[in-house]
Amino acid sequence: IATVQKILNGEDPTDDEWKSMAKFVATHGGDIFLRGYIYALGGIFRGRVETRINGNRIVIDPSDSSLKMYNNDDKLCLNLSFSEMDNGRIFAGLNIVEYEGDTPFYTASVSGRLISFSNLIDGYSGFIGPDRLTFSNGREDILNMSVLTNSEGKKYIDISSSSWNKNEETSAGSMYVDQNGFVKVKQ
Numbered sequence: 229i230a231t232v233q234k235i236l237n238g239e240d241p242t243d244d245e246w247k248s249m250a251k252f253v254a255t256h257g258g259d260i261f262l263r264g265y266i267y268a269l270g271g272i273f274r275g276r277v278e279t280r281i282n283g284n285r286i287v288i289d290p291s292d293s294s295l296k297m298y299n300n301d302d303k304l305c306l307n308l309s310f311s312e313m314d315n316g317r318i319f320a321g322l323n324i325v326e327y328e329g330d331t332p333f334y335t336a337s338v339s340g341r342l343i344s345f346s347n348l349i350d351g352y353s354g355f356i357g358p359d360r361l362t363f364s365n366g367r368e369d370i371l372n373m374s375v376l377t378n379s380e381g382k383k384y385i386d387i388s389s390s391s392w393n394k395n396e397e398t399s400a401g402s403m404y405v406d407q408n409g410f411v412k413v414k415q
């Protein structure tokens with residue numbers, strides 16, 4: 229009874245408390261507690277589902293239609309959820325956070341139209357979409373490749389950079405801008 233009451237109060241019982249509980253408990257309030265496996269050919273869960281072993285956990289939450297993964301320190305590391313735009317567009321997105329200690333260090337996001345990634349400490353980021361590739365240092369785009377349309381309706385690729393390499397003594401295969409402003413590739 230004490231273990232069931234602990235669970236109902238939102239606390240996590242210890243392994244020893246779980247072992248002391250009966251293998252099947254049903255309360256008059258409609259709660260059922262099982263210590264064992266559930267084997268089924270089907271079923272529907274309409275509420276929150278949470279896994280937990282040694283602190284890491286996965287949470288499926290119908291209140292916000294998400295699947296989330298938390299690390300041992302209860303930091304959100306992965307969020308798979310739906311988003312709705314003002315224009316009525318609904319899509320699923322995936323957000324991943326990598327921590328160094330308590331500090332979020334790297335992030336990545338994926339949707340149907342864009343992949344983005346960031347180094348939150350150093351401020352670098354990148355975006356990949358169906359019509360562009362961009363790398364940024366946080367203040368400006370270092371490299372931007374975009375698919376554009378000319379006045380005749382033909383597609384072309386525009387490549388721009390705020391800081392081209394101007395060192396001709398670069399390694400083989402590297403691009404640089406010579407003293408006349410021409411982009412070259414070192415052989």
